[in-house]
Amino acid sequence: MNSRQLETVGYLIMKRQDIKDLLASKDFDQPVHTKGWIRGERGNAYVRFLGLNDGSSIQNIQVVADAEKFDENLRKRFNVGAAVSITGTLVESKGKGQSVEIVAEKIEILGDADAETYPIQPKAHSMEFLRENAHLRSRTTTFGAIFRLRHALSFAIHNYFNERRFYYWHSPILTASDAEGAGESFRVTNFDIDDFDAIPKIAEGENKGKIDNKEDFFGQTTNLTVSGQLEAELGALGLGRVYTFGPTFRAENSNTARHLAEFWMVEPEMAFHDLKDNMDLVEDFLKYLIKYALDNNREDIEFLDAKFVKENSQKKKTERAEMGLIEKLEFVLANDFKRITYTEAIDVLMSSKHYKKGKFQYDVKWGVDLQSEHERFLVEKHFKTPVILYNYPKDIKAFYMRQNDGEEEGKETVAAMDVLFPGIGEIVGGSQREERLDKLQARTDEMGITEELWWYLDTRKFGTVEHSGFGLGFERLILFITGMGNIRDVIPFPRTPNNLEF
Numbered sequence: 001m002n003s004r005q006l007e008t009v010g011y012l013i014m015k016r017q018d019i020k021d022l023l024a025s026k027d028f029d030q031p032v033h034t035k036g037w038i039r040g041e042r043g044n045a046y047v048r049f050l051g052l053n054d055g056s057s058i059q060n061i062q063v064v065a066d067a068e069k070f071d072e073n074l075r076k077r078f079n080v081g082a083a084v085s086i087t088g089t090l091v092e093s094k095g096k097g098q099s100v101e102i103v104a105e106k107i108e109i110l111g112d113a114d115a116e117t118y119p120i121q122p123k124a125h126s127m128e129f130l131r132e133n134a135h136l137r138s139r140t141t142t143f144g145a146i147f148r149l150r151h152a153l154s155f156a157i158h159n160y161f162n163e164r165r166f167y168y169w170h171s172p173i174l175t176a177s178d179a180e181g182a183g184e185s186f187r188v189t190n191f192d193i194d195d196f197d198a199i200p201k202i203a204e205g206e207n208k209g210k211i212d213n214k215e216d217f218f219g220q221t222t223n224l225t226v227s228g229q230l231e232a233e234l235g236a237l238g239l240g241r242v243y244t245f246g247p248t249f250r251a252e253n254s255n256t257a258r259h260l261a262e263f264w265m266v267e268p269e270m271a272f273h274d275l276k277d278n279m280d281l282v283e284d285f286l287k288y289l290i291k292y293a294l295d296n297n298r299e300d301i302e303f304l305d306a307k308f309v310k311e312n313s314q315k316k317k318t319e320r321a322e323m324g325l326i327e328k329l330e331f332v333l334a335n336d337f338k339r340i341t342y343t344e345a346i347d348v349l350m351s352s353k354h355y356k357k358g359k360f361q362y363d364v365k366w367g368v369d370l371q372s373e374h375e376r377f378l379v380e381k382h383f384k385t386p387v388i389l390y391n392y393p394k395d396i397k398a399f400y401m402r403q404n405d406g407e408e409e410g411k412e413t414v415a416a417m418d419v420l421f422p423g424i425g426e427i428v429g430g431s432q433r434e435e436r437l438d439k440l441q442a443r444t445d446e447m448g449i450t451e452e453l454w455w456y457l458d459t460r461k462f463g464t465v466e467h468s469g470f471g472l473g474f475e476r477l478i479l480f481i482t483g484m485g486n487i488r489d490v491i492p493f494p495r496t497p498n499n500l501e502f
């Protein structure tokens with residue numbers, strides 16, 4: 001079909017097709033129309049080959065532009081990064097690596113990209129460089145794959161719960177409570193804090209002269225939520241099964257590859273579930289999500305797998321992962337998670353050669369909070385499979401966790417569970433909740449939060465029942481499934497200490 005014929009079929013009214021659909025099409029020698037960004041450009045004086053991508057697929061479609069059809073001034077603008085509109089004919093490709101290509105009849109530049117100044121060139125950029133250019137990094141193959149997976153897994157989470165009659169529950173973002181009691185909340189205020197003198201102060205009493213939060217917008221101190229759990233419990237204790245999926249905020253100053261100040265958490269909460277039911281659910285849920293990604297985003301994962309394998313081979317032998325990405329995901333699907341108590345884990349750690357040779361940086365003994373070096377030892381060196389650790393010492397866990405009965409003094413535990421994944425460490429934290437009013441109130445009294453949590457305690461006064469739930473760190477899941485090394489690279493705009501760009 002030549003351009004005159006194309007003109008007569010009226011390409012101006014042709015519908016634009018996604019590149020993914022064109023790549024799968026067998027309608028050869030038909031006129032087609034698409035738009036996208038040039039990702040690669042090569043050729044010679046007679047013909048230019050453009051690799052075009054519109055985000056619908058990890059694959060580019062090749063556009064063949066014969067020099068004679070396009071004048072030199074236009075050809076000069078075929079730069080990587082430019083947005084173009086293409087009309088042409090879909091043909092079976094003779095070249096290797098693609099099955100179809102478009103022979104262009106009409107190319108329109110929608111938005112130029114200057115080859116000298118456009119930062120994203122078709123070459124390997126460092127992750128640090130791409131973080132500084134986070135406004136453009138969705139145009140790279142790697143980040144296209146990651147963000148398509150982020151979408152697919154969000155969708156899969158809703159699917160999973162919807163199919164099992166969990167209701168999507170919207171816990172508030174603005175809150176007065178610190179659900180985890182860790183003091184890591186971001187404060188929110190409507191005071192004009194740049195004008196300290198103008199902020200209302202308490203007039204008398206022992207707090208005289210301190211800021212009077214009663215005069216603030218909500219009439220009390222206000223935080224961004226660290227977890228939607230407490231409110232999700234209220235939902236579960238009426239609707240049966242609910243889940244939240246939303247942003248949560250933590251002002252923990254841990255500048256690590258696993259922590260964000262703003263991250264997304266998935267928190268199912270279920271009435272009539274004990275800790276065992278909770279463990280069964282979390283294992284089934286995580287396997288469902290991994291399988292969903294393998295089944296639905298195969299090309300993206302294959303690309304990330306190849307990248308992972310290549311980077312892994314360049315690492316020092318001692319730091320190398322034993323499995324490729326797909327191999328690791330399939331391994332998790334095929335094997336039961338190892339379930340052991342905290343007490344058993346301490347025994348494993350203390351009888352390890354690693355411990356005896358003094359190789360752990362942090363102390364190991366019953367009662368300590370496990371550090372990530374300990375968690376990773378258990379998962380990566382000892383059990384070599386995902387681990388669910390449960391029944392943690394009461395003193396290192398949150399106030400709402402259910403106290404286990406009949407334990408010797410000083411060795412009391414709560415029905416907590418953490419899921420530990422290879423290469424990640426803690427991916428999920430959860431527990432059975434304390435449903436007995438007296439026990440719960442003893443804890444809230446200790447912490448001085450009984451008054452402010454009156455509504456939470458109320459659910460234990462009226463129709464209280466055993467219930468459980470957990471929180472999955474969504475970015476840690478994406479880290480695991482993409483094989484990426486830094487949590488800043490699995491969320492479009494990471495928020496970490498001293499970093500609020502974009």
Ligand code: 4AD
Pocket residue numbers: 179180226227228229250252258259260261263265267268426427428429430431469470471472473474475476
């Ligand atoms: O273990 P956490 O603190 O548990 C809770 O917040 C409970 N309220 C959950 C519940 O039972 N409903 O956090 C849960 C998970 C962690 O296992 C981790 O995956 C993730 O949230 N997480 C973070 N992810 C990224 N950056 C951070 N700063 C995170 N803190 C926790």
Ligand code: MG
Pocket residue numbers: 418426428429
């Ligand atoms: Mg935790």
